[in-house]
Amino acid sequence: MSTPYAKLPGWVEYGLIPLTNLAVAFLVAGLVVLLVGENPFEAAYHLINGAFGRGEYIGFTLYYATTFIFTGLAVAVAFHAGLFNIGGEGQAYVGGIGVALACLWLDQVMPWYVVFPLAILGSAFFGALWAFLPGWLQAKRGSHIVITTIMFNFIASSLMVYLLTRVLKPLGSMAPQTRNFAEGGQLPKLDWLLSIFGLNVGTAPFNISFLLALAAAFGVWVLIWRTKLGYEMRTMGHSPSAARYAGIRESRITVITMMISGGLAGMMALNPIMGEQFRMQLDFVQGAGFVGIAVALMGRSHPGGIIPAAILFGVLYQGGAEIAFEMPSISRDMIVIIQGLVILFAGALENMFRPAITRAFAMRGQRAAAVVQTKGA
Amino acid sequence: MDFFHVLVVLLESTIRVSVPLVFAALAGLFTERAGVFDIGLEGKMLGAAFAAGAVAAVTQSVWMGLIAAILISVLLSLIHGYASITQRGNQIVSGVAINFIVAGSTVILGQAWFRQGGRTPALGEGARFQTINFPGADAIRHVPVLGPIYADLLSGHFLLTYLAFAMVPASWWILYRTRFGLRLRAVGENPGAVDTAGISVIWLRYRAVICCGILCGFAGAYLSLAMTAGFVKGMTAGKGYIALAALIFAKWRPFNVMLACLLFGFLDALAIRLQGTPLPLVGQVPVQLMQALPYILTVILLAGFIGKAIPPKAGGVPYVKER
Known part of the structure; x- marks a missing residue:
């Protein structure tokens, strides 16, 4: 056996x-x-057609895939260090604060290419912050990361309801969301990228954060397989006792890994907030943090596997909408x-x-x- | 007297919302004490609630509904058991998977079978649990202090409510006073020792997982057959995770589990009660803070600031015979 x-x-x-x-x-x-x-085959036909049938559909598929690349990478980075971060959902949600703050501050006076880097930093900072506490608690106080990250998901959801209904909502408005962003808070679409292939992106919110997601995937590959930190993370993931013997500081690696993971999850917020809705609203994450778990497992925690896995889930999300339309x-x-x-x-x-x-x-x-x-x- | 009246109402609703938490947390107690982590409590409860609502609606029998709830919940438990005991997969991953599969399929199947937007049809008199009134409850309701306590707090609950609170000493007795319980706890601390004694670790863990399924079945049935008349999509609304938090908060002990569930239930009831009313000294407390309090308390406890929660030693580790 x-x-x-x-x-x-x-x-x-x-x-x-x-x-x-x-x-x-x-x-x-x-x-x-x-x-x-x-009929399952009919469903499969609608799925493929709904995801790839037109340039616009492909745009939507890649838009969803962008989100899942971020959350998938977040889960994968933690996996490499032997940590299971179920908190991607909460980290992405809180990461939205960073995006919203950057946009609300500068969107009316600055162009998008000034706001975007600040929003990236903001989202990564808030996401990392939300992952820092569970990481620190695991490293220093021995509380189990799975349980604390689940708890932090719920705490994040309460916190965001509070912020959106009391703090970030414009005066006189009833809807729990921020005001609409001006031009500076709207990311340009990647219509030129699809038009190379002769496709028209239409109304699909396929935007520049896709390129950021690809860059992040490359960055994660470099981090995990080409840096000392990544080596230490993988050592800890394979054998914590070997890592301790080799003088790797477990608590340091745990906290840093969780912050990187949370930062990646937080960056997911850029895509829906600055790329599609141009405002922050309740529940904008919509379970993407959890999809990240499936994406990371399917992609075997390797960026080369995560990108296709994220695209597959993008197909499911976009094609699934088509199935729901055709087969109620x-x-x-x-x-x-x-x-x-x-x-x-x-x-x-x-x-x-x-x-x-x-x-x-x-x-x-x-x-x-x-x-x-x-x-x- | 007014304060007393408010308190009784509050405690009464505390009991009502605590019941599924007590069932689910005790369910988690059995598996986790046997060394199988289970974050799929939420999914099992939801699946059971759906099965109960659907079967009771079709057969018009509350008991068939209850049996269906238990069967589905045990089946889901066995899937978790197969993945984490036999296949030695990651127990957390398996629990997450079950939560998603159930969350999706209850909606899809509910819509396909009943076409009411993921609900099951509203249940009539015979197809749901009725409250039980103790003898003389109405007669002594007007006796000061004792009257309301007897008539509103002790009497007038569902059969499953009394069962839930009876399960607390029963679980304690099973876990601490029977041979099965001793072995079950041993298998969660040191499975190697149990194996050496010639007892099957695998079979013991499967039995623990089945116990968990039965209790989650009761929790789900309570939601759709007693608390409300029928299944509503996503009706567990995170209760499985609160139960998990209560289990940890209780440091994996049966009586503490009940107290933790009552505490979290009380916070829930209080949050509903306090909506929009300012408190003395602190002013108006945001509802969201009250809702987040169980989770915040659990995090603080886990961090070892209110005593230390030490999980079963072999928890989460699949058992491998040799090597």
Whole structure:
């Protein structure tokens, strides 16, 4: 039972096994579609068509993907240090304060390229702040990071309701949101990027924060695999005792990792606030922090996997809207099921098919060896 | 006398909102004491509430609803058990997955079967729990002090309410006075020792997970068959996480669990009561602060500022026989 898993070729380890898990998750999702009396293949057609059918749809797909790259990276960075940050949702929500403050302060006097860097710093700062406390509490007081980050999600939600209804709401307005931002608080669209491919972005809010997300993904890759800090984080994630023996300060790494993770989650707020709504409203995160968990697990915590995984979830969000339009009995809650199934099969049950696949490869290996032997004789 | 009246009303609603917390927190107590972390309490409760509402609406029987709630909740528990005990997957990840799967499927299935925007049909008399009035409750209601306590606080609750509070000593007895309980606690502290004694760690943990499922089933059934007449989408509204907080706040002990649940329930009732009324000395307290208080208290407790919460030693670690 306890024999360690045999080493498999790279394309099996990073290709076949994750794809098998993903396929099973979608198979089960298809069963749910059957259960409500609809045709899963028709649903799949609407999904693909709704996500890629037009330039505008692609714009929306990439807009959602931008959000999920940020939250996926946030979860992944923490994973590398052996920390499970469920607080991405709260960190992104609080990160919105930084974006809103920068925009409310300067949007009427400065162009977007002055406000944007400040908003990036602001969002990362507030997101990091919201992750700092759980990190510090884990490092210094030994409280479990999973529980504290869950609690901080709820605290963040109460805090933001308070701020939006009492502090940031303009006088005389009833809706719990900030005022609309002027031009300086609106990010330019990436219509030129899609028009290279002859696509028209239309009304899709596909904006420049997508490029920031790609840069962040590259930055995370450099951090994790090309810096001393990243090496220390990975060491701690693999074996805390080895890290301690090597003189790596656990508490320092825990706090720094959580702050980087929270900062990345906070930067997610740029995309909806400055890129789409041009104001901060209640619940603008809409579960993206939790999607980040699925994205990180599916992308195996590697930026090269996280970007496609984020795009896949972008497809689900955008295509899911199309399914809900065409097939009313499948609402957008279907995405929540798929998200849960992906987390289950790519995360908790990731090794379910491994023994069978390993056995298949061992058998093939033996047969190949036998062939070589007979030829030799 | 007016203050006393307000207090009785407040305590009465405290009991009403605490019941699902007590069930769910005790459910968590069983698994976590056996070394399986469970943040899927929320999902199990929601799934059970949906099953109860749906089955009671179709069969018009409250008992069928209750049985369905327990079955679904146990099934979800077994999925969590399979992932975290047999497959040795990450228990947190598995719990998160269950929460999402249930949150989505209750809406989709509810809409597909009943077409009421994710609700189940409103339940009539026979399809939901009725309150139980103690004998003579109305007669002595007007006796000062004791009357309201007997008639409003002790009497006039649902069967499940009394069951929830009876489960507290029962859980204590099972965990601390039976062989099963001793082994269950041992498997959460040192599974290797239990294995050496020739007892199956796997089977023990599965039994703990099933206990958790049954209790979560009661919690869900209470929500949709007693507290309200039918299932409403997302009706657990974070209660599973509050129960988890209460469990930690109670340092994994049955009687403390009840007190923590009552405290969090009281805060909830107080928040509703205080909406818009200023307090002496502090002035008006924002409702949001009251709502966040259970979570803030748990964070402070976890940080070791109000005593130290020490989780079961083997919690969250899948058991591997050799190596």
